[in-house]
Amino acid sequence: MESLKGKFIVLAGATGGIGQSLARMLQTSGANLFLTGRDEAKLSALAGQLPIDASQAKATDLSVPEQVQGLRDAVFAVFPQVDILINVSGIGIIKPIAQLDEHDFMKTLQVNLFAPFLLIRAFLPAMKEANKGLILQVPGVLGKVPMAGSAAYSASKYGLVGMMQSIREELKRTEVRMTNLFLGGVDSPFWDNIDLRVQKDKMIRAEEAARAIWFLCQQPASGVISEMALQPFNHQAI
Numbered sequence: 547m548e549s550l551k552g553k554f555i556v557l558a559g560a561t562g563g564i565g566q567s568l569a570r571m572l573q574t575s576g577a578n579l580f581l582t583g584r585d586e587a588k589l590s591a592l593a594g595q596l597p598i599d600a601s602q603a604k605a606t607d608l609s610v611p612e613q614v615q616g617l618r619d620a621v622f623a624v625f626p627q628v629d630i631l632i633n634v635s636g637i638g639i640i641k642p643i644a645q646l647d648e649h650d651f652m653k654t655l656q657v658n659l660f661a662p663f664l665l666i667r668a669f670l671p672a673m674k675e676a677n678k679g680l681i682l683q684v685p686g687v688l689g690k691v692p693m694a695g696s697a698a699y700s701a702s703k704y705g706l707v708g709m710m711q712s713i714r715e716e717l718k719r720t721e722v723r724m725t726n727l728f729l730g731g732v733d734s735p736f737w738d739n740i741d742l743r744v745q746k747d748k749m750i751r752a753e754e755a756a757r758a759i760w761f762l763c764q765q766p767a768s769g770v771i772s773e774m775a776l777q778p779f780n781h782q783a784i
């Protein structure tokens with residue numbers, strides 16, 4: 547395992563269920579964190595609790611190109627490099643196709659696919675120049691095996707997987723690594739606005755999902771875990 551002490555890590559989605567747990571684990575491991583989330587109040591509360599300096603957190607709507615540029619500038623104002631970019635932001639709109647409107651569809655693509663593109667485009671050039679780094683995304687099991695009602699969500703996550711695989715091909719001659727974590731259901735606020743009867747007590751706990759990411763971040767640079775799946779024991783889909 548490679549120590550996280552002193553690593554420069556950008557964590558997108560830090561205000562989410564998985565992100566908040568992960569921020570604490572990374573902080574405890576001695577990493578230098580830069581946190582981002584959409585909700586400014588939640589982000590500054592988290593930064594205050596950890597604690598990290600206010601200059602190491604910036605609220606950002608990751609689906610807006612200018613805001614992602616601003617995030618990149620804020621990160622490089624305080625970090626000399628980015629060793630690990632983790633993106634645990636995302637939204638879930640799960641509805642039958644008859645109820646899925648244009649706004650739902652485009653919003654899902656904007657947050658789950660366009661935003662990861664913007665993030666990678668912002669931080670990959672510096673990693674390529676340094677010839678090292680790790681980019682970690684969380685497509686989820688629905689990015690491998692769809693379920694009824696996941697048309698927009700699966701489209702966004704399959705797109706994310708395809709994009710990651712294509713960029714990985716581009717990076718073959720570098721030591722920049724790309725990892726996809728396929729998570730099954732995680733008990734987090736992700737499910738709060740989804741009109742489905744789910745058994746949260748059967749889901750993975752957000753801390754356990756975060757621990758899997760924390761583990762993936764510590765893989766020695768001589769190898770890469772290109773993908774990993776973590777699913778609730780009774781809901782194995784892949």
Ligand SMILES: NC(=O)c1ccc[n+]([C@@H]2O[C@H](COP(=O)([O-])OP(=O)(O)OC[C@H]3O[C@@H](n4cnc5c(N)ncnc54)[C@H](OP(=O)(O)O)[C@@H]3O)[C@@H](O)[C@H]2O)c1
Pocket residue numbers: 558559560561562563564565583584585586588606607608609633634635636637638657661684685686687728729730731732733734735736737
């Ligand atoms: N929970 C699950 O069952 C599950 C399963 C598989 C995969 N995943 C994936 O895991 C990731 C995180 O899930 P979670 O369970 O932690 O969900 P969550 O608690 O709902 O957190 C979602 C995070 O995404 C951020 N976000 C949403 N829209 C954004 C935008 N436009 N710009 C910037 N940030 C935005 C939220 O920011 P604010 O809170 O600040 O608004 C929050 O930090 C998502 O990619 C999700 O698809 C989740």
